[in-house]
Every structure is written in structure tokens, then in C-alpha cells.
Amino acid sequence: MGPIQVKCSCGEEKCPEWAIIEVQGVVEVKPELQNNLQNLEIGRLCRPSSQETYTFTIGYHELTGSRVKLKKPLVVLKKVKHSDEDQETNPNSSSTVELDVIGVIRQKILFKTRPKALITVTKKA
Numbered sequence: 161m162g163p164i165q166v167k168c169s170c171g172e173e174k175c176p177e178w179a180i181i182e183v184q185g186v187v188e189v190k191p192e193l194q195n196n197l198q199n200l201e202i203g204r205l206c207r208p209s210s211q212e213t214y215t216f217t218i219g220y221h222e223l224t225g226s227r228v229k230l231k232k233p234l235v236v237l238k239k240v241k242h243s244d245e246d247q248e249t250n251p252n253s254s255s256t257v258e259l260d261v262i263g264v265i266r267q268k269i270l271f272k273t274r275p276k277a278l279i280t281v282t283k284k285a
Contacts, residue, residue, distance in 0.1 A: 168261040180268035214269050220278045225271035236263035
């Protein structure tokens, strides 16, 4: 296998900005959803416009966090396989792999405190 090429089709300064969400602990998935994790919504991320804090609501738990700049930026890559045209006739022919840059991560949203419970208790009459 030869070298893997990395290309940026979005342009050096025009790559979409992504962010990492970092939580302390484990986010557990229900067993019935274990095989269907793609596009799984685990919560709601909000930032009031007047504040620099973020809230992340997962079920009945609310986390409060802040934005932190990463020391070194990361890139988000997408693997693209290009197969030779004669691969159908010759199964031993090689295919080339290319990595395409689809985003840049320069910051993370860090939730380092324990979650606040959102369960309300009703008073009995």
C-alpha cells in the first residue's frame, strides 16, 4: 500500500469550524439503540446569547460548561477510496485511498462539573 494523500477541498481559510464536546464520565446508550448510533441525538446544547457558558441537557440531567481553546488545532478527515477501472476484471488490482479535510477543530466545550438533576418534586395535598 502506498502513501495516503490528504487534500483540502474547502480551501485553507474556509474549512468549517467544528468543536469537541468533552464530558466527565460515561454516556450510556440503551441496548436497543446500540447498533444504530449514527445521527443519534443524545441531548440539547444551548448557549444563552449574553453569556459565555453553555448548557447541555441529557435526559433529566443538565451540565454547565465553557469554551476552551485547544493548544493545537485538529482536522476532521473523511476517507475516500478510489478504485482502478480494471478492478472489476482484475480483483487483485490496487485501489488508492485519499483523506479529504472536511473541518477544523480549534476549540472544545468542556463540562467538568457534576450534572444538575432536573427532576421536580410535586407536593402532595
